[in-house]
Amino acid sequence: MKKAEETKQIILDKAYELIYSNGYHATSIDDIIHASRLTKGAFYYHFKNKEEMALAMLNDVLFPYLEETMVQPLNNALSPADDLYGMLSYLLLDDPYFEPAFGCPLGNLIQELAPTNGSLNSALLTMTNAWEEAIVKCVNHGKKTGLLKVETKAKQVAYFIMSGYWGARLLGKIHASDAPYKVYLKEVKQYLQSI
Amino acid sequence: MKKAEETKQIILDKAYELIYSNGYHATSIDDIIHASRLTKGAFYYHFKNKEEMALAMLNDVLFPYLEETMVQPLNNALSPADDLYGMLSYLLLDDPYFEPAFGCPLGNLIQELAPTNGSLNSALLTMTNAWEEAIVKCVNHGKKTGLLKVETKAKQVAYFIMSGYWGARLLGKIHASDAPYKVYLKEVKQYLQSI
DNA sequence: CATAAAAAATACTAGTTGGTATGTTTTAGG
DNA sequence: CCTAAAACATACCAACTAGTATTTTTTATG
Numbered sequence: 001m002k003k004a005e006e007t008k009q010i011i012l013d014k015a016y017e018l019i020y021s022n023g024y025h026a027t028s029i030d031d032i033i034h035a036s037r038l039t040k041g042a043f044y045y046h047f048k049n050k051e052e053m054a055l056a057m058l059n060d061v062l063f064p065y066l067e068e069t070m071v072q073p074l075n076n077a078l079s080p081a082d083d084l085y086g087m088l089s090y091l092l093l094d095d096p097y098f099e100p101a102f103g104c105p106l107g108n109l110i111q112e113l114a115p116t117n118g119s120l121n122s123a124l125l126t127m128t129n130a131w132e133e134a135i136v137k138c139v140n141h142g143k144k145t146g147l148l149k150v151e152t153k154a155k156q157v158a159y160f161i162m163s164g165y166w167g168a169r170l171l172g173k174i175h176a177s178d179a180p181y182k183v184y185l186k187e188v189k190q191y192l193q194s195i
Numbered sequence: 196m197k198k199a200e201e202t203k204q205i206i207l208d209k210a211y212e213l214i215y216s217n218g219y220h221a222t223s224i225d226d227i228i229h230a231s232r233l234t235k236g237a238f239y240y241h242f243k244n245k246e247e248m249a250l251a252m253l254n255d256v257l258f259p260y261l262e263e264t265m266v267q268p269l270n271n272a273l274s275p276a277d278d279l280y281g282m283l284s285y286l287l288l289d290d291p292y293f294e295p296a297f298g299c300p301l302g303n304l305i306q307e308l309a310p311t312n313g314s315l316n317s318a319l320l321t322m323t324n325a326w327e328e329a330i331v332k333c334v335n336h337g338k339k340t341g342l343l344k345v346e347t348k349a350k351q352v353a354y355f356i357m358s359g360y361w362g363a364r365l366l367g368k369i370h371a372s373d374a375p376y377k378v379y380l381k382e383v384k385q386y387l388q389s390i
Numbered sequence: 391c392a393t394a395a396a397a398a399a400t401a402c403t404a405g406t407t408g409g410t411a412t413g414t415t416t417t418a419g420g
Numbered sequence: 421c422c423t424a425a426a427a428c429a430t431a432c433c434a435a436c437t438a439g440t441a442t443t444t445t446t447t448a449t450g
Contacts, residue, residue, distance in 0.1 A: 003426095004426075004428095007427080021310060023307060023310075025218070025220050028408080030408090039428065039429050040409080040410090041414095041428045041429045042427070042429075045427060045428065049409075050408065101310055102310060103306065103309075107306075107362075111298065111303060111306045111365060111368065112306070114298075114369050115216060115217065115368070124369060125370070153382070156379075156385075159363070159378045160359065160379060160382040160383070163359045163379055165358075165362060166361065166362035167302075167362035167363075168354070170305055170306060170361045170362075171323075171357060171361075173305060173306065174305045174316075174323050175320075180358075184351075184354050184355060186348070187351035187352065187355040194386070194389045198397075199397065202398085223436075223438080224437080224438065233398075234399050235398095235400085235401095235440090236399050236400075237397070237398050239439070240396085240397060244438075245439090
């Protein structure tokens with residue numbers, strides 16, 4: 001009962017690593033069980049198929065971490081501009097689990113799986129909506145406290161921030177460097193002062 | 196001599212369509228020849244392997260079109276803000292070959308192929324750099340004519356615009372709609388007036 | 391129209407994929 | 421300790437992958 005949960009967690013952790021760096025389709029079940037030092041029997045004892053494993057990986061590994069790094073920092077309610085910049089800056093430059101060459105794990109999966117439209121896709125949408133909502137709340141709070149202009153549209157800002165972040169991840173990927181992040185962050189800082 | 200070029204073009208066109216909508220790895224050679232109503236013999240007569248075919252697809256199909264829609268509109272030299280907005284707006288809302296559910300063909304391939312680092316990757320980087328350069332030139336021209344602030348940093352603006360566009364494509368993909376594009380465009384319009 | 395080369399079709403291979411069926415070991419509870 | 425279920429291993433399968441070898445058809449040209 002206890003050991004089983006451990007190996008299940010090992011599979012999910014290794015699956016996350018491999019899928020983050022290589023993509024969902026490019027990561028085979030053989031790859032995952034080999035990295036986990038396990039066999040097919042173990043894998044299919046714990047998961048019905050690849051898709052259900054990936055869903056568990058999202059809910060148990062990726063989403064809790066994204067909640068921690070993308071959503072919670074926006075509940076600080078200090079200055080919206082600082083909170084938003086801090087979230088972006090941490091994600092792009094300081095986060096120890098993300099690498100420029102591998103992009104954003106959430107963005108990668110959306111890119112790869114969105115057209116297929118399975119159960120994974122709706123999970124990705126839910127996480128995306130949670131992030132959007134956190135930004136919207138952050139901006140609206142700033143408008144109430146007078147730190148942001150009243151005419152600022154929260155949803156527009158949210159989409160603008162999210163888009164910029166995900167696109168910056170692409171630039172980092174094609175350049176295999178965090179240099180684009182720094183350039184992007186300078187401009188987003190100016191933008192945040194203008195709203 | 197003439198017929199051969201025709202079938203070659205058919206393969207490249209179908210390959211582009213399939214890869215744009217399904218991704219590079221998810222598109223098999225069998226898929227391509229089936230859509231082209233051809234066979235393996237024809238495919239491997241014209242191309243050495245899948246990668247070289249994809250490279251030809253980029254150079255003969257995708258890049259010329261991107262040059263036309265992403266780069267040339269910025270050579271208008273009217274108003275940089277209007278030129279940049281016009282390029283983004285056309286790409287996101289009016290372009291007949293791009294669909295929200297399938298994202299940006301260039302962005303998709305960067306996302307999928309950047310970690311592998313083959314010959315395709317350097318081609319994608321070259322195209323990306325051409326786009327960046329066009330935006331930089333556009334901004335710098337605007338600074339000279341006084342339409343943009345002198346303190347505006349061209350490269351920062353370029354990365355900001357490119358990031359926003361690619362990220363908006365992701366939002367469109369996860370929502371399978373062009374609604375996020377419209378929200379993004381409203382905010383980018385305001386941003387362009389602030390530089 | 392004959393013919394050689396070009397263009398394309400057919401048949402095949404070796405390796406990989408997700409998934410299954412059937413074993414063997416390990417573990418918890420009486 | 422015994423035993424049944426849980427946890428995992430091994431062996432296998434059909435479908436699919438990129439790519440090759442060989443054969444057939446089509447085309448241009450003397």
